[in-house]
Amino acid sequence: MYINITKQHLDATFSPSSADFVAYLEKENEGKQLDQQEHFFDQRNDRIAPEKVIREIDGNTAKLKNLEPKFYSLTINPSQRELRHINNDPNKLKEYVREVMKDYAASFYRDKPVSVHSLKYYAKLEYERTFKGYDKQVKENQVFKAQIVKLENDIRMVLRGDLEGSVNAMKKEITKLTAQIPHRLNGEVVAQGMNKPGLQTHIHVIVSRKDVSNRFSLSPGSKYMESESILNNKVVKRGFRRDQFYESAEKRFDAMFKYKRNFVETYHARKSLLNDPKIYFAHLLGLPTNERSAAFKIMGAAGVNIPKLNIPTNKVEAALQAIKQFKKVIEVAKTASSIGV
Known part of the structure; x- marks a missing residue:
C-alpha cells in the first residue's frame, strides 16, 4: 500500500479553484455510458456530482489566503498483490x-480528537494508469x-547533401537499435501515455483544508508532525502524524x-530502505526462509534483479554479504517497494 499526500498546486498554470483537479479526475468517464461511470463518494454517499464537489471544496475556504492551499489530494495506491487479494x-x-x-482524521494532533465527520472530502476510483516520462521503462x-x-535525421541530411555517410549503414543501425529496445507490451514499444498492464486500480481523494464547519484548519502538510505552542497564553497542539497515518492505513487493510x-x-x-539500506537488507536476510522467499518473489515481480544468495549461518556475515550483492539494485528496490507489485 502506497499513499501519497500532496497540496493543491498554486502556480500560474493552475486555477485557484478545485475545478481543474476535479476535471482531471473525470477523465476516465469520458465516452462511457452513465451506468459505466465511476462517481465521487464520501463517508455516507456513493453518487456525488462533480459540480457539487467543486462547489463544496471551493466554498469551504474561510480566512485562507490566496497563496495557501485550499485542499489536499490523497492518492491511495494498493499494490497489484493487494488488489488480487480482494479481487x-x-x-x-x-x-x-x-x-x-x-x-487520516485521527492522525491530526489537536487538543480535541478529530473525527472523520469533521472532514469534507470526496473520493473517486480509477482503474487505469499510464506510463509517465519518469518511469524506468520509458x-x-x-x-x-x-x-x-x-540517425533518421542524419539520413535526411545525407539525402539533402548536407552530410556525408552511408544511408544503408544508418538504416541497418536503426534496425539493430530498434531490436534492442528493452521494454515492450504486446509487441509495442513502451512509451509515455501508454496504459500500464495488470491491475492498476487506485483512489484519488480531494479533502478540504478546512473542516466541515469552515472554521478550523486541518493541514496534513504542516511541517509540524506533533508539537505544542503557546497562543493567547494557552498550550495549543498542532501537526499531522504522517508515520502514524501510513502505518494505520496499512494495518487497516490487513485487518479488514x-x-x-x-x-x-x-x-x-x-522507510528503512530509504534511510538505512544496511538495516533493511539485514532484516530481509533474517526473515524465516518462507517469508524471505516470498519477499524475493515480490521484489522480482517488480523488476528487481535478485542475485542468488548462498546464505551463511552467521547473520552478521549474511547481512554483509547481502549488502555487497544488493548494492547494484538498491535504487530499483526503492522504487519496487512502493507500488506495482
Whole structure:
C-alpha cells in the first residue's frame, strides 16, 4: 500500500479553484455510458456530482489566503498483490477508503480528537494508469529512441547533401537499435501515455483544508508532525502524524481483508530502505526462509534483479554479504517497494 499526500498546486498554470483537479479526475468517464461511470463518494454517499464537489471544496475556504492551499489530494495506491487479494472489488475499496479517512482524521494532533465527520472530502476510483516520462521503462527505451531519431535525421541530411555517410549503414543501425529496445507490451514499444498492464486500480481523494464547519484548519502538510505552542497564553497542539497515518492505513487493510503482509510491503520497510539500506537488507536476510522467499518473489515481480544468495549461518556475515550483492539494485528496490507489485 502506497499513499501519497500532496497540496493543491498554486502556480500560474493552475486555477485557484478545485475545478481543474476535479476535471482531471473525470477523465476516465469520458465516452462511457452513465451506468459505466465511476462517481465521487464520501463517508455516507456513493453518487456525488462533480459540480457539487467543486462547489463544496471551493466554498469551504474561510480566512485562507490566496497563496495557501485550499485542499489536499490523497492518492491511495494498493499494490497489484493487494488488489488480487480482494479481487479488485470496487465496493471493498470504497469501504476501505472510508475507514482510511478515519485514520487520516485521527492522525491530526489537536487538543480535541478529530473525527472523520469533521472532514469534507470526496473520493473517486480509477482503474487505469499510464506510463509517465519518469518511469524506468520509458527512460530506458528513450535512450535507444533518441539514437534512432538522430540517425533518421542524419539520413535526411545525407539525402539533402548536407552530410556525408552511408544511408544503408544508418538504416541497418536503426534496425539493430530498434531490436534492442528493452521494454515492450504486446509487441509495442513502451512509451509515455501508454496504459500500464495488470491491475492498476487506485483512489484519488480531494479533502478540504478546512473542516466541515469552515472554521478550523486541518493541514496534513504542516511541517509540524506533533508539537505544542503557546497562543493567547494557552498550550495549543498542532501537526499531522504522517508515520502514524501510513502505518494505520496499512494495518487497516490487513485487518479488514485478512491480508498477510510481507516485510518488503510494509511502510516500515520502505522507510528503512530509504534511510538505512544496511538495516533493511539485514532484516530481509533474517526473515524465516518462507517469508524471505516470498519477499524475493515480490521484489522480482517488480523488476528487481535478485542475485542468488548462498546464505551463511552467521547473520552478521549474511547481512554483509547481502549488502555487497544488493548494492547494484538498491535504487530499483526503492522504487519496487512502493507500488506495482
